[in-house]
Amino acid sequence: MSLITLKDLSLARSAPLFSGLDLAIAKGDRLGLVAANGRGKSSLLRILAGPEEATGGTVTRARGLVTAFAPQDPPERLLPMSLYDAVLDALDSEAAETESWRVDVLLDDLMVEESLRSRAVGSLSGGWQRTMLLARAAVVEPDLLLLDEPTNHLDLARIGVLERFLAALPRDCAVVAASHDRAFLDDVSTRTLFLRPAASADFALPYSRALQALEERDAAQGRQFENDMRKVRALRQQAAKLKNIGINSGSDLLVVKTKQLSERADRLEESVRPAHRERSAGAIRLANSGSHAKALVAIKDTMIATPDGRPLFRSGQLWIENGDRIALLGANGAGKTRFVTRLRAALGGGDPEIRAAASLKAGVSDQALSQLDGWPTPWAAVKGSSDAGDQLARTLLAGAGIASEAQSAPISRFSGGQKARLAMLLLRLAEPNFYLLDEPTNHLDIEGQDMLERELVAHGAACLLVSHDRAFVRAVATRVWVIEGRRLVEVDDPDPVFDRLMAG
Structure with a gap:
């Protein structure tokens, strides 16, 4: 029996986000929801949850269905509440009065420290806010649990907690998770829905296998499209010949026949155009200005410490050479951020234990996308970061997915995905030979992740990256550094490290 059924569902904003969507979610389903930024994933989750209406189609819910939705960000009214009270707030007044123990049990299951439970939601990190939102959704014991980007801001240990929590849910609880985390989707999903403006694709497979099936289907449709387009071109050629004959002979019948052939060609072309040909959210391009130096960065055996001087780990003697793509892994609090901060400061000179080659030109992107700070608009950012002329600046921004009408809009209004693509464009314009990411x-x-992976590999630029994205690290890294036991060590394979970090 289906918990919820969608029939011919459509949603349009300034353009169609999806249409003709048929979907049935049954008890126990684990559905991964995949689409580019801004293509309707969050809206579909809100439609499933109830507060948002579709443009067309029907939504049929099982009688008594309990649905819970964990959005990406907490509602403003929760920010002054303690984490504990924000979760308790999800229960109705009677349950909150008599069954508050459910909150304690749930926070224990999610390994939320006692010291965090009394802190105001607004003072918590993004990761702990995500945990609170998950707890709010789960505490009502839903039949259908809806998660919007649940791994954003989580480190590997917290992702491990999340995956174990989902695996331990009652067998008949269905989960729909919209996510760009490919490894997470592979671990938790048994079905995958690729949401598209038309002809969305649903496969009874986890993400990676579903993607392979989708690509095979798209390739087959592409071949069929080419065959059909040959028929369209033949019809148009016939129409053109008849048109010339009709004009020369003055035959009204041939003129009518010409119009019929042209209309038939138009209908055929419209009907066969592949639904999977989607407009990209914007390209990511990088650069590598190159360097003749063999070692771009040389690091002596140095102590990395907290701002107040507490030792974290020793680095050992290290080098970063041309073409190295190094992933830095470690538990939360091990010192990854302090190491990156120290390295970033040292690239400008003045640190006797970390030396950069004279030819090194750094491109830096942090979690807060600080390279966007100080620029009011995308136009100002590109013009202020390069000597690009007006036309080239417009072209660069459009290529990054920022339409002309948005190029002079405040950056503060942009989505996280738009800001990330603009930040990558500014990195490219800096023409670095060493990326600190x-x-x-x-x-x-996922489209943007794939582009960034290809660019880093294709250009051969050296980089040091900190990431909890397991698929990204596997695809990009040529070397792996791990902070373990107050030492920085190099390992050959990141997967055992991922396993240890996720096990907590």
Whole structure:
């Protein structure tokens, strides 16, 4: 029996986000929801949850269905509440009065420290806010649990907690998770819905296998499209010949026949155009200005410490050479951010234990996308970061997915995905030969992650990256550094490290 059924569902904003969507979610389903940024994933979750209406189609819910939705960000009214009270607030007044123990049990299951439970939601990190929103959704014991980007801002240990929590849910509880985290989707999903403006695709497979099936289907449709387009071209050629004959002979019948052939060609072309040909959310391009130096960065055996001087780990003697793509892994609090901060400061000179080659030109992107700070608009950012002329600046921004009408809009209004693509464009314009990237995939959709991976590999630029994105690290890293036991060590394979970090 289906918990919820969608029939011919459509949603349009300024353009169609999806249409003709048929979907049935049954007890126990684990559905991964995949689409580019801004293509309707969050809206579909809100339609499933109830507060948002579709443009067309029907939604049929099972009688008595209990649905719970964990959005990406907490509602403003929850920010002054303690984490504990924000979760308790999800219960009705009677349950909150008599069954508050459910909150305690749930927060224990999610490994929320006692010291965090009394803190105001607004003072918590993004990761702990996500945990609170998950707890609010789960505490009502739903039949259908809806999660919007649940791994954003979580480190690997917290992702491990999340995956174990989902695996331990009652067998008949269905979960729909919209996510750009490919490894997470592979771990938790048994079905995948690729949401598209038309002809959305639903496969009874986890993400990676579903993607392969989708690509095979798209390739087959592409071949069929080419065959059909040959028929369209033949019809148009016949129409053109008849038109010339009709004009020369003055035959009204041939003129009518010409019009019929042209209309038939138009209908055929419209009907066969592939639904999977989607407009990209914007390209990501990088650059590598190159360097003749063999070692771009040389690090002596140095102590990395907290701002107040507490030792975290020793680095050992290290080098970063041309073409190295190094992933830095470690538990939360091990010192990854302090190491990156120290390295970033040292690139400008003045640190006797970390030396950069004279030819090194750094491009830096942190979790907060600080390269956007100080620029009011995308136009100002590109013009202020390069000597690009007006036409080239417009072209660059359009290529990054920022339409002309948005190029002079405040950056503060942009989505996380738009900001991430603009930040990558500014990195490219800096023409670095060494990239220092802290969680670069945080706001990128899967298309953007794939582009960034290809660019880093294709250009051969050296980089040091900190990331909790397991698929990204596997695809990009040529070397892996791990902070373990107050030492920085190099390992050959990141997967055992991922396993240890996720096990907590």
